[in-house]
Amino acid sequence: MKIKRSIPAMLAFGAVLATAACGSTTPTSSAPVSTRYPTENVKLTLWWWGEQEVPGAQQWLTDTIAAYKIAHPNVTIDAVLQTTDGLIPGFEAAAAAKQGPDIQYFWGGIYSQQPYWSRSITPVSDLIPADELKHYTNAQLEDSNGDKTLTAPWYVNPQFPVLARTDVLSASGLTVPKTWDDLLKACDVLSAQGITTLAGGVKDGWFGGWLYSMLGAQSVTSKDDVVAAVLGKQSFTDPLHAGWWTRLQETRDHKCWNNDINSLELYQAQQLWVDGKAAMTITAGTDAPNFVAKAGADRVEVTTMPTWGTGPYAGKMGTTSQTVGVTSWTKYPQVAADFIMFMHTPDRLAAWFTTTGSLPADDRFDMSAVSDPVKKSLFTYAAQGAPYLENFIPSALDSRAVFTGVQLVLQGSKTAAQAASDMQAEADRERRTDRSLIGNFTSWSAK
Amino acid sequence: MTVLRGSAAPPATGVGRRKTVAPHGRPPVSPARGVGRGLVQRLGPVLWVAPAAVVILFVFGYSIFQLVFTSFRYQGNWVGFENFALVVSDPLFQTAILHNTLLLLAVPVLVFLALGVAILLFECRRSVVVYRAILFLPYIIPIPVIGVVFGQLLQLNGAFNGALDGLGIGALTQDWLGNPQLALITMGGVIVWKEVGFGIVLFLARMLSLPEDVYEAAKLDGVGFFRMHWSMTLPQVRPLINFYLISEAIVMVSWVFNYVFVMTNGQGGPGNATVVSELYIYNTAFQSKAPELASAAALLLFVATLVLIIGFFRTQKAGGGTLGD
Numbered sequence: 001m002k003i004k005r006s007i008p009a010m011l012a013f014g015a016v017l018a019t020a021a022c023g024s025t026t027p028t029s030s031a032p033v034s035t036r037y038p039t040e041n042v043k044l045t046l047w048w049w050g051e052q053e054v055p056g057a058q059q060w061l062t063d064t065i066a067a068y069k070i071a072h073p074n075v076t077i078d079a080v081l082q083t084t085d086g087l088i089p090g091f092e093a094a095a096a097a098k099q100g101p102d103i104q105y106f107w108g109g110i111y112s113q114q115p116y117w118s119r120s121i122t123p124v125s126d127l128i129p130a131d132e133l134k135h136y137t138n139a140q141l142e143d144s145n146g147d148k149t150l151t152a153p154w155y156v157n158p159q160f161p162v163l164a165r166t167d168v169l170s171a172s173g174l175t176v177p178k179t180w181d182d183l184l185k186a187c188d189v190l191s192a193q194g195i196t197t198l199a200g201g202v203k204d205g206w207f208g209g210w211l212y213s214m215l216g217a218q219s220v221t222s223k224d225d226v227v228a229a230v231l232g233k234q235s236f237t238d239p240l241h242a243g244w245w246t247r248l249q250e251t252r253d254h255k256c257w258n259n260d261i262n263s264l265e266l267y268q269a270q271q272l273w274v275d276g277k278a279a280m281t282i283t284a285g286t287d288a289p290n291f292v293a294k295a296g297a298d299r300v301e302v303t304t305m306p307t308w309g310t311g312p313y314a315g316k317m318g319t320t321s322q323t324v325g326v327t328s329w330t331k332y333p334q335v336a337a338d339f340i341m342f343m344h345t346p347d348r349l350a351a352w353f354t355t356t357g358s359l360p361a362d363d364r365f366d367m368s369a370v371s372d373p374v375k376k377s378l379f380t381y382a383a384q385g386a387p388y389l390e391n392f393i394p395s396a397l398d399s400r401a402v403f404t405g406v407q408l409v410l411q412g413s414k415t416a417a418q419a420a421s422d423m424q425a426e427a428d429r430e431r432r433t434d435r436s437l438i439g440n441f442t443s444w445s446a447k
Numbered sequence: 448m449t450v451l452r453g454s455a456a457p458p459a460t461g462v463g464r465r466k467t468v469a470p471h472g473r474p475p476v477s478p479a480r481g482v483g484r485g486l487v488q489r490l491g492p493v494l495w496v497a498p499a500a501v502v503i504l505f506v507f508g509y510s511i512f513q514l515v516f517t518s519f520r521y522q523g524n525w526v527g528f529e530n531f532a533l534v535v536s537d538p539l540f541q542t543a544i545l546h547n548t549l550l551l552l553a554v555p556v557l558v559f560l561a562l563g564v565a566i567l568l569f570e571c572r573r574s575v576v577v578y579r580a581i582l583f584l585p586y587i588i589p590i591p592v593i594g595v596v597f598g599q600l601l602q603l604n605g606a607f608n609g610a611l612d613g614l615g616i617g618a619l620t621q622d623w624l625g626n627p628q629l630a631l632i633t634m635g636g637v638i639v640w641k642e643v644g645f646g647i648v649l650f651l652a653r654m655l656s657l658p659e660d661v662y663e664a665a666k667l668d669g670v671g672f673f674r675m676h677w678s679m680t681l682p683q684v685r686p687l688i689n690f691y692l693i694s695e696a697i698v699m700v701s702w703v704f705n706y707v708f709v710m711t712n713g714q715g716g717p718g719n720a721t722v723v724s725e726l727y728i729y730n731t732a733f734q735s736k737a738p739e740l741a742s743a744a745a746l747l748l749f750v751a752t753l754v755l756i757i758g759f760f761r762t763q764k765a766g767g768g769t770l771g772d
Binding site: 088092093114205261400405407414433435 | 538623712735
C-alpha cells in the first residue's frame with residue numbers, strides 16, 4: 001500500500017521535470033512582442049497574493065477586472081489568490097511547465113529578478129512605454145536590471161512600521177522607545193512586570209527576514225554593501241553586516257519578546273498586541289492602519305525600529321513595492337501589459353486607496369486624498385524610505401540563514417556570532433552551488 | 448475450493464498451453480487456426496494490460512528518466528557527478544538524512560505499540576470493533592489536518608501544555624515544536640500517533656482469523672499469557688510484522704514531508720531541527736531554484752527507498768510466504 005504510494009511521492013518532482021521537458025522553448029526576454037491588441041476572445045489568468053497584507057485588495061481587483069471587461073468586452077481575467085507559502089513554489093512549477101498565469105504577482109527586488117534570470121517573465125519595459133513606467137514607485141530601485149524594468153509595481157509596502165501602544169507603555173512610566181538603549185530599558189521594565197514588550201512569531205520564518213531588514217539596514221551604507229557580501233566581496237561576519245545579530249541577541253537577553261515566539265506564526269503573535277498583552281509589534285505597512293484601528297488610534301503611535309546604527313538608513317523605514325509581471329509564455333503579453341497600465345489609471349489609483357487604505361505604487365496618486373494621520377505618516381515614511389535589504393539577498397540565503405538563524409538566536413540555541421558565521425558559510429555555499437549567482441548578481445549590481 | 452453444482456470443470460487456459468481439442472465438446476480446430484488461437488491466448492493478457500502499462504511507463508518511466516537526466520546536468524550541460532557531490536557535501540542534506548535516520552528509530556516503537564495494543568484487543572474481544580475504529584481513526588485523518596491541529600495544540604501556550612498545567616504537572620511543559628532539541632522527537636510522536644492505527648488493524652485482523660480452539664487448548668494446558676503470544680501469535684503474525692516494518696520504514700525515509708511541511712510552515716524549523724530529505728528536495732527545487740541539485744537528491748532518496756523495498760521482498764521470500772499466510 002504505502003510501498004506503492006512512496007514511489008509516486010518521490011517522483012512528483014520528476015514529473016515536474018518531465019512536464020518542463022515537454023514544454024515549449026523558453027522565449028528570451030528580447031523576443032519580439034506583438035503590439036497588436038487582439039480582437040478575438042482573450043482569457044488571462046492572474047495569480048496574485050496580497051489580500052493577506054492588504055485587506056480589500058481582492059475587492060479592488062474584482063472591481064478593476066470588471067471595469068476592464070467593460071472597456072474590453074473580449075477580455076476575461078481570472079484572478080487566483082495564492083497562499084503565502086505557495087506563491088513562489090506555485091509559480092516555479094508553472095514556469096517549469098510553461099503554463100499557468102499570464103500575469104503573476106511578485107514581491108520586489110530579488111523576487112522580481114529571479115524570474116527574469118530564469119526567463120520566466122518578459123520585462124514590462126518591453127511592453128509598457130517608459131513615459132508610463134517612470135511613474136511606478138520603486139521600479140528603478142528594486143525591479144530593474146540594466147536598462148530593463150522587469151515587473152510593474154502595484155502598491156507600496158512600508159517595511160515595516162513598529163506599532164507602539166502608548167497606553168501600555170505609559171502605564172509603566174515609559175514612552176515610545178526611539179533608541180536602542182530606550183528599547184532595552186523598556187524590555188527590562190516591562191518583562192519584570194510580566195508584560196511583553198514586542199510581540200512576534202518566527203515559526204513560519206518570514207518575520208526573521210523582516211528583522212534582518214529593519215535591524216541590518218542600520219549599519220550598511222547602501223544596498224550595494226549587501227550585494228557585495230552576496231558576491232563574496234564583503235563578509236557577513238564583518239561588523240557592517242553582523243552587528244544586527246548582536247542586537248537581536250540583546251532583545252532575547254532582555255526578554256523583549258513573547259516567550260512563545262518560536263511556536264507562533266507572525267500573524268498569531270500580532271493578535272497579542274491587539275489584545276493589549278504586548279506593548280509593541282511590527283506589521284506589514286499596508287496592514288498597519290487596520291491594526292491601529294483595532295487597538296484604537298488614540299492609543300497607538302506608528303514609528304520605526306529604534307535606532308542602534310549610524311548608517312544612512314538608521315531611523316528610516318524600508319520601502320518596497322509589490323509588483324506584477326507578464327509571464328514569458330503568455331499568448332497575450334500586450335493585453336497583460338494593457339491591464340497593468342489600466343491598474344494605474346487615476347480612477348483605479350484612487351479606488352485602491354479608498355478600498356484598501358494603502359498607497360498605490362504610482363507618483364500620480366493624489367496624496368491630498370489622504371487625511372488619516374496614521375496613513376499620512378506611513379506614506380511619508382515610505383516616500384523617504386530605505387531599500388528593503390531582504391529583497392537584495394538570494395531567497396535561499398534568506399530562508400536557510402536568516403529565517404533559521406533568527407529562530408535559533410531568539411530560542412537561545414545560537415549566539416549572534418554563530419548566526420553571523422552560519423550566514424557567511426551559507427553565502428559561500430550558495431556561490432558554490434548556484435553556479436549562476438555570481439553572474440546574475442553582478443549584472444544586477446552593475447546598473 | 449468450492450465447485451458450483453452442475454458446472455463443468457474449468458477449462459485449462461494457461462498461457463503457453465497448446466490444445467487442439469476445444470473444451471465443451473466443440474469440434475477440433477485446424478492446426479493453423481490452433482496456432483493463431485494459441486498466439487492470441489499468449490498475447491491476450493499482454494494486450495489487456497498494455498494500455499495501463501503504457502500509461503505507467505510514461506508517467507513513471509519518463510519521470511525517472513528525466514530525474515536521472517537532470518541530475519547529471521546543469522543548465523543543459525553534462526556535469527557528471529558534480530550535482531551529487533554538491534548535494535552530499537551540503538550540511539543541510541546531511542542534517543536531513545540524519546533526521547530521516549533518527550525517525551527510523553520510531554519504527555520499532557510503532558511495531559511494539561501496534562502489536563501490544565492488537566494483542567490486548569485480541570485478548571479482550573469485547574467491543575473490539577469500537578476500539579479498533581477509534582484506534583484506526585488517526586490513520587484516516589488527512590495529514591494536513593493533523594499537522595494544523597497538532598501545530599496549535601503543541602504551542603508553548605497551547606492546549607497540551609495547558610492540560611499538563613491543569614493536571615498539576617506543569618513542570619513537564621515544553622515548547623514542543625519551538626525547541627530545536629525537542630522538535631524532531633515531537634514530530635516523531637505525532638507520526639507514531641497517526642501511523643500506529645494501521646499496524647493495530649493489520650495485526651488484529653490476522654489474529655482474529657486464527658483458530659480460537661488452539662488458544663483455548665493452550666489455556667487449558669496452562670500456557671501463560673506471554674508464552675502463548677510469543678510462541679503462537681507472533682509466528683502467525685510475522686509476515687505482517689515484516690510488511691509493517693518495511694512500509695513504516697519507507698514512511699520515515701520518504702513520506703514524512705507532509706507532517707514537516709504543515710507543522711513547520713514549510714521551514715523544517717526551528718533552525719533546521721526538523722528538515723528531512725523530502726523537504727530538502729522541495730526547497731532546493733522551488734526555493735533555491737536548483738532543479739539539478741534537487742534531482743540529484745531525489746535520485747539518492749529513490750535509491751534508498753528502492754533498497755528498502757528490495758529488502759522487504761527478500762525478507763518475504765526468505766520467510767517462505769506471502770502476506771496473509
